[in-house]
Amino acid sequence: MDPDVILFWVVAVLSVASALTAVLHRNPVYCALALVMALFQVAVMFVALDAHLIALLQVIVYAGAIVVLFLFVIMLLSLEPDAPPRGRYGMRAASIMIAVVLGVEIGTAALISEPGAPFRVPFDFGSTRMVAQSLFTEHLLPFELTSVLLLVAMIGAVVMARRRA
């Protein structure tokens, strides 16, 4: 069997397992750690697809920063394991609907695409140069809009923190 295929199946099983743990485990700290595991598996997938830059950014941004902040908040609130869910039921219904829509989407994509058809990409696909080039030429406007969005979010956070203080 092709080593790439073996790697894919190992990573796929692990990522689904850790994603399920993240959703279903009763202890919020375990959930956050399982989320890190799932993000890691996705990063490995990116490496397997030769997208090293995306894989590294995935680890730096999600595993290295965002989930650390999740954990930080979980610990500060000291959420008890087995505590009843704090969200309203509307949240649950919305998340189930989103999951169903995503599932249908992925399922149709898998059905439509030809099985075993080689997925052709340029050889330096996912390299830093390639990503930077498409980001700063083709997708410059969305890129700038995203940075403005982040800036707005940051300023909003500062304003809200000031009002409280």
Next chain:
Amino acid sequence: MDVIISFCTALVALLICLQVTVLLLWIERKGSALIQDRVGANRANLFGGLLPFNLGIVNTMMADPLKLLTKEDIVPAAADRLLHWLAPWVAVFPLFLTFAVVPFGDVIVVGGREINLQAVALSGGILFVLAMVSLGVYGVIVGGWASNSRYAFLGSVRGSAQMISYEIAMGLALVSVVLTYGTLDLQEIARLQGRLMWGVVPAWGVFYQPIAFVLLFIAGIAESKRAPFDLPEAESELVAGFQTEYSGSKMSMFMMSDFIEVAIIAALTTTLFFGGWQVPFLYRDGFHFPGGLTVAIPSLIVTLLQIVSFLVKVFVFCWIQILIRWSLPRLRYDQLMAFGWKKLLPVGLANVAASAVLGLLLEGWTRT
């Protein structure tokens, strides 16, 4: 054959990491003694002091790890056993990987085969270092939480906030370095520093990016959680912070992760700002001094000189970190946060902007 070569370079990188770590254990104990006007570790001596000189370096290096590894391993009754066991591994493992992308020598040609003296030639080497260092925080968080102790928990909360804050300054310093060299590859960066400025001064990064060097070094010391930034373990306030409830071999792993971080910061500073494995005026065929003097040297010796040069520089920066650790008092927590966010961050941003503008104005100023 390729597999064997990769195995060897990876092994050398790992051994450099491990040996520097073990040596640091001794250097820290003796160095702190020197600074505090004590004798320092001298109990572990071969042949009971019959020799005229103290073989302390050998013995301390063997006795300390042996002692730590054979001690009883105590797990608090209220601890989360799985995470308590996992945390030291999480703390140490990513740091070992960091050395995989640090180049310790130029490409050597043996029997017509080019061997890159770097375990993994990753095009995004700097990002890899940043990713692995940022994962080190999980050991602190998980360890402190799983111990189920107030001191440990306070330490881990402090640690996570501190490491996230100083990572930003570190990242900004790295961005300005990348702007200067135009590459993320550490080997490429080391090679670019082999040229000369005005024909005499080696074109080391510290001359192009002095502010980034200071930023990276300060942020690096904060990342390694050592004084003056040792609030996560602050022994006068929190017993031992996040590692309070750890003993024996698990505690030694946390200790080792600290030393590896010191070595990583030293290796990173060396590679980015002090020429990496470069020896001034040494090229593949020997020394070419300004003024026309040339000394031919066989390529194998050139490689050895490069590796020695890399290690010497790494040890110099390790020593500077030890000096800082034993001479500066600990910051207060609000000072720590204010310093990171109100001083380092604006300076880092200004430095990135200045590097970008200068880079555009003097198109290819570093490439000439």
